[in-house]
Amino acid sequence: MARRGGPPEVNAGSMADIAFLLLIFFLVTTTIETDAGLDRMLPPIEPPEDNVIIKQKNIFTVNINKSGQLLVEEELTNLKDLRKKAIAFLDNGGDGTCNYCKGKKDDTSSDNPTKAIISLKNDRETKYGTYITVQNELVGAYNELRNREAQRLYGRDFTDMEAEYLNPETPSSIRDDLKDKVQRIQDLFPQKLSEAETATSN
Amino acid sequence: MAKFTKKKDGDLPAVSTASLPDIVFMLLFFFMTVTTMKDSSLMVENTLPNASEVKKLEKKDRVLYIYVGKPTRDYQKVFGTEPKIQLNDKFANVSDVGDFILEERAKKPQELQNVLTTALKVDKDANMGLISDIKQELRKVNALKVNYTTYEGDAFRNIQ
Numbered sequence: 001m002a003r004r005g006g007p008p009e010v011n012a013g014s015m016a017d018i019a020f021l022l023l024i025f026f027l028v029t030t031t032i033e034t035d036a037g038l039d040r041m042l043p044p045i046e047p048p049e050d051n052v053i054i055k056q057k058n059i060f061t062v063n064i065n066k067s068g069q070l071l072v073e074e075e076l077t078n079l080k081d082l083r084k085k086a087i088a089f090l091d092n093g094g095d096g097t098c099n100y101c102k103g104k105k106d107d108t109s110s111d112n113p114t115k116a117i118i119s120l121k122n123d124r125e126t127k128y129g130t131y132i133t134v135q136n137e138l139v140g141a142y143n144e145l146r147n148r149e150a151q152r153l154y155g156r157d158f159t160d161m162e163a164e165y166l167n168p169e170t171p172s173s174i175r176d177d178l179k180d181k182v183q184r185i186q187d188l189f190p191q192k193l194s195e196a197e198t199a200t201s202n
Numbered sequence: 203m204a205k206f207t208k209k210k211d212g213d214l215p216a217v218s219t220a221s222l223p224d225i226v227f228m229l230l231f232f233f234m235t236v237t238t239m240k241d242s243s244l245m246v247e248n249t250l251p252n253a254s255e256v257k258k259l260e261k262k263d264r265v266l267y268i269y270v271g272k273p274t275r276d277y278q279k280v281f282g283t284e285p286k287i288q289l290n291d292k293f294a295n296v297s298d299v300g301d302f303i304l305e306e307r308a309k310k311p312q313e314l315q316n317v318l319t320t321a322l323k324v325d326k327d328a329n330m331g332l333i334s335d336i337k338q339e340l341r342k343v344n345a346l347k348v349n350y351t352t353y354e355g356d357a358f359r360n361i362q
Contacts, residue, residue, distance in 0.1 A: 016222045035351050037321065037352045
């Protein structure tokens with residue numbers, strides 16, 4: 001005879017199935033990856049009050065035309081040579097005040113990495129992909145020089161140090177230590193990348 | 203006096219599956235917490251360019267997104283094939299970018315308002331003219347920190 005009284009037990013066997021179903025749904029919709037990209041600072045809109053005179057030889061001009069060709073220092077250049085040229089320019093140390101530069105000390109090129117400015121101009125019809133490639137090469141030139149100095153001073157890569165410094169999971173004691181080092185390397189090769197307003201095509 | 207019934211040999215005891223739901227629930231909660239649902243569906247084509255010197259965009263709450271690209275096929279009849287700007291779920295003009303940034307900035311907590319980054323997710327076939335206009339608008343509202351979002355890869359693949 002069946003036992004009466006007391007509610008019948010609910011079968012919980014299908015609980016796992018339901019949970020699995022939800023699990024699979026969230027598995028499929030999850031995106032954990034973080035975005036990455038090139039960080040840049042735009043110049044403030046107010047023009048600087050006093051007009052600073054910059055010597056022509058301290059400016060490295062890069063022009064991109066609408067079909068993606070490069071004019072570097074008035075010379076038609078292949079994109080693959082841009083990084084090498086930018087490094088040669090930044091690392092030149094023409095006036096001899098830069099004791100860590102390993103460049104040619106050419107009189108007609110930049111005086112000091114802290115004075116060297118890269119000026120990037122592009123046409124309104126330049127493809128964004130080309131622009132990013134040029135930006136990437138110029139940032140790469142800076143990173144390569146900074147890595148060299150970081151290796152010399154601290155025995156590790158600058159990009160590595162910076163990534164650890166920017167990572168929010170790094171403990172703050174290490175961060176404080178890294179902050180000075182990162183700052184010091186950045187001061188050796190400050191990123192001075194000027195972007196003029198785009199030219200209209202003729 | 204006690205009577206012992208001998209266990210039958212060769213009969214494996216059943217493994218208890220009672221804790222299976224618990225395990226599965228644990229996994230479920232893990233994925234529920236790390237999931238970020240896409241808050242805006244893309245209405246523009248968005249093949250990002252490649253770059254090798256990238257930095258990770260940490261802290262998603264400090265990032266504002268601007269999408270640029272050709273409208274996807276569904277929207278091409280209405281909006282044409284010229285690259286457009288997408289802000290949240292709407293197509294927008296260049297002149298709307300400034301207002302959008304101010305609006306989004308006002309929504310963020312006070313202490314984050316000065317450290318916001320604008321992530322530009324731009325299709326690699328877009329023209330620089332539009333990007334320059336956006337940059338000009340960003341400068342007007344003093345949103346100077348930008349990140350050109352890219353895929354990690356060889357930058358020379360962009361120009362092939």
